[in-house]
Amino acid sequence: MNSPKLYPNAKMALCDxxxxxxxxxxxFGLCGIAENCIDAISxxxxxxxxxxxxxxxxxxxxxxxxxRQRKFKKAFCSYVGGxxxxxxxxxxxxxxxELIPQGTFSERIRAAGLGIRGFYTxxxxxxxxxxxxxxxxxxxxxxxxxxxxxxxxxIKAQKxxxxxxxxxxxxARNFSPLMAMAAKITVVEVEELVELGDIPAExxxxxxxxxxxxxxxxxxxxxxxxxxxxETPLESKKS
Amino acid sequence: xxxxxxxxADEVIKLFTPHSSVNLGIGLPTLIAxxxxxxxxxxxxxxxxxxxxxxxxxxxxxxxxxxxxxGKETISISKGASFFDSSLSFGxxxxxxxxxxxxxGMEVDVEQNLANWMIPGKKITGMGGxxxxxxxxxxxxxxxxxxxxxxxxxxxxxxxxxxxxKSVVDIVVTDHGIFKPNGSKFEVIKIAExxxxxxxxxx
Numbered sequence: 001m002n003s004p005k006l007y008p009n010a011k012m013a014l015c016d017x018x019x020x021x022x023x024x025x026x027x028f029g030l031c032g033i034a035e036n037c038i039d040a041i042s043x044x045x046x047x048x049x050x051x052x053x054x055x056x057x058x059x060x061x062x063x064x065x066x067x068r069q070r071k072f073k074k075a076f077c078s079y080v081g082g083x084x085x086x087x088x089x090x091x092x093x094x095x096x097x098e099l100i101p102q103g104t105f106s107e108r109i110r111a112a113g114l115g116i117r118g119f120y121t122x123x124x125x126x127x128x129x130x131x132x133x134x135x136x137x138x139x140x141x142x143x144x145x146x147x148x149x150x151x152x153x154x155i156k157a158q159k160x161x162x163x164x165x166x167x168x169x170x171x172a173r174n175f176s177p178l179m180a181m182a183a184k185i186t187v188v189e190v191e192e193l194v195e196l197g198d199i200p201a202e203x204x205x206x207x208x209x210x211x212x213x214x215x216x217x218x219x220x221x222x223x224x225x226x227x228x229x230x231e232t233p234l235e236s237k238k239s
Numbered sequence: 240x241x242x243x244x245x246x247x248a249d250e251v252i253k254l255f256t257p258h259s260s261v262n263l264g265i266g267l268p269t270l271i272a273x274x275x276x277x278x279x280x281x282x283x284x285x286x287x288x289x290x291x292x293x294x295x296x297x298x299x300x301x302x303x304x305x306x307x308x309x310g311k312e313t314i315s316i317s318k319g320a321s322f323f324d325s326s327l328s329f330g331x332x333x334x335x336x337x338x339x340x341x342x343x344g345m346e347v348d349v350e351q352n353l354a355n356w357m358i359p360g361k362k363i364t365g366m367g368g369x370x371x372x373x374x375x376x377x378x379x380x381x382x383x384x385x386x387x388x389x390x391x392x393x394x395x396x397x398x399x400x401x402x403x404x405k406s407v408v409d410i411v412v413t414d415h416g417i418f419k420p421n422g423s424k425f426e427v428i429k430i431a432e433x434x435x436x437x438x439x440x441x442x
Contacts, residue, residue, distance in 0.1 A: 028287040028325075029311040031304065054325075058311065079367040081265070082311065087363050099356075099363070102286065103329030103371030110326040122374040123333065126405030129370065158305075168322075170305040171288045175325045205324075222304040225311035228295045229302060234245050234270055 003162035005208075007215040010040035013187045017041065017152055022050040024109070024153040024179040029058040029082065029225050032172030036189045036217045037154035042066050052076040052109070052150055054102065054175055056086050058225060070094070076148065078102040082225075101129060104145050106178055112147035113181025113210070120144055153183030156217065157206075160190035161197075164211025165204045177206040186210060189217035240433045241385070241414040248274040250429070251341055251382055251412050259338035260284055260331075262372060263292070265310040267382050268341040272314070282319075284337060285309045286368040288328050291320025309368065329368065332375040340376035342369055344383040344411070346398045349442060351408040351420045353381060354400035366403055373404035385413035385439070394418060394425055396442035415439055 007013040014037060017023070023041075027033035042065045051072045057064035064085050066072065074096040080087050089095040100108070101123045111119060120142035124130050134144040155176045158169040166188060168176065180186040193216040242250065248270045255261060260282045263271050272283055272294040283292040285308040293315045296302045302313040331337055346354040353373060356366040373379050387393055394411065411418045415438065416430040425441050 028309075029307070031287070031307050031311065078365055080363045080365040081367070090363055091360070099365050101366050101370035102325070102368040103333055103375070106325035106329055121333065123371045125374070127370065127402045129366075170303060170322055171285075171307055172305040173322060173324050174288050177324050178326050224302060224304045224313060225307070226313070227299060227302055228312040228314075229299055230273075230295050230297050232295065234248075234273055235243060 005164050005212060005214050006162050007213050009215055010036040010189060013037070013213040013215055014040050014044065014152070017044065017046065019046040020048045021151040022052060022149070024150040024183050025051065025053040025063055026153070026155045026174065026176030026179050027053070027062065028171065028174040029055050030062050030223045032156055032168065032174055032176060033062045034154040034156040034189050035220055037187060038063060038065060042069060047071045048073040050074045050076070052148060052179070054078050054105065055083055058082045060085065061223060074098070076100060076105070078105045105148075106175055108145055108148040109175065109178040109182045112149040113178060116147060118144055118146050148182065150179070150183040151185065153179040153186040155180050155186060155188045157188055157190050159192045159194050159199055160188055160214050161194050161199060161208065162214070163196060164188060164208030164214050165199050166190070166206040166208070166211065167199050167203060168205050173205060180206055180210045185212045187212070188214045190214065191217060191220060240431060242431045244270055245274065247382060247412055247414060250417060251380060252276070252279065254380060254410065255279065255281060255339055257281070260290070260336065262286060262332065262337050262340040262376060263308070264340065264342035264369065264372070265367065266343040268343060269308060269310050269312060271341060284328070284331065285314070286325070286328050286332065286372070288323050288325060289316065289320060290331070291317045293317035293320070329371050332368070332371050335375060335377065337376045339378045339380060340372040341380045341382050342372060344381040344393065345387070346393050346395055346400050347381050347408050347411050347420060348395045348398045349420050349424050350397070350422060351406045352398045353403045353408050354398045355403050357401055359401065369403050373407035378409045379407050381408055381411045383411070383413055385415040392440040394441055
């Protein structure tokens with residue numbers, strides 16, 4: 001099918017990503033990250049990006065490649081553990097960071113995509129997260145949280161069709177459909193680019209309406225971060 | 240004798256009721272999934288988007304890079320499991336649909352406060368899903384060492400570190416026993432065999 005959304009590769013799909021823009025990146029740790037897009041951005045001569053990602057890479061991999069190039073000016077994330085490069089840049093004040101509780105993080109992104117102008121949540125009340133935020137008492141004290149938008153989102157799905165309908169594998173879905181809804185331009189890379197109709201309508205996890213660009217990805221590493229099996233001792237130091 | 244990590248996991252499991260939903264935090268609590276007895280039916284949720292975690296895969300061959308828990312460790316799933324996005328996952332949590340959550344901790348105090356996400360100027364772990372979990376789960380269980388690496392007690396009169404949640408902790412399982420913060424002190428629910436009351440250094 002001839003579709004205006006179809007791109008040949010990551011480089012072409014990200015050709016108008018510019019310095020100073022905000023970028024959402026799907027994935028949980030290294031699970032479900034847009035590997036081709038990350039590589040392409042690492043080769044672009046841009047900087048001062050705002051990055052919105054749960055972990056901003058992990059264990060020296062994924063988005064850490066771009067983090068080490070000092071292309072990120074500000075980070076929005078929920079978890080730093082397992083990402084020593086990020087922790088180092090935060091403590092040295094080399095990167096501005098907004099740490100957001102993960103449920104609030106995902107809901108702020110969802111809100112941006114779905115037209116919600118704000119919501120009240122008990123999460124973070126009585127902590128540093130509540131500082132400077134409007135409080136309101138419902139059954140319990142809550143704080144007002146606002147939507148989180150972005151110029152671009154980079155997303156990876158297992159399967160996608162030329163309209164942008166997506167299907168995610170196992171726990172690789174995480175923040176990706178939400179980010180796809182919240183960004184002005186959503187770039188999706190897929191392991192399998194399939195024909196229209198190949199993903200049964202009932203099984204579409206994200207309707208293609210939310211996708212602006214899609215391409216067939218290549219050379220996936222799909223790294224496992226921590227391989228644990230029944231054979232791994234339970235009393236090891238790092239259990 | 241203080242409890243091993245495995246024994247601590249077993250003690251936490253005794254607090255669960257059959258057919259309940261349980262979220263296991265990163266670190267120590269993930270061990271629990273390995274120790275749940277077959278005769279105790281539970282649905283284990285991991286906030287990265289799975290309900291029905293069944294512990295670790297049998298071997299490296301059956302591990303999938305897209306099948307992980309919130310600690311980014313490989314897992315397997317049980318029959319009846321489901322996958323979903325992060326918003327739905329935290330909707331389950333915030334919406335009060337999760338019966339128990341088990342989290343690690345740096346400090347817990349008598350007023351049921353928990354600190355477990357940063358040491359100002361020294362260490363930033365980030366709160367991940369912990370702030371949502373402590374405010375959303377029906378029962379909040381903290382599983383942690385009784386003392387920190389410097390040997391200082393982690394059960395305090397008042398938390399010093401930035402809080403994860405205020406008045407949220409129901410019960411604490413350490414390697415020394417089980418304790419319940421009641422607003423003014425920690426009630427001793429159970430003490431590890433051979434550990435003396437004076438060893439606990441309770442506030």
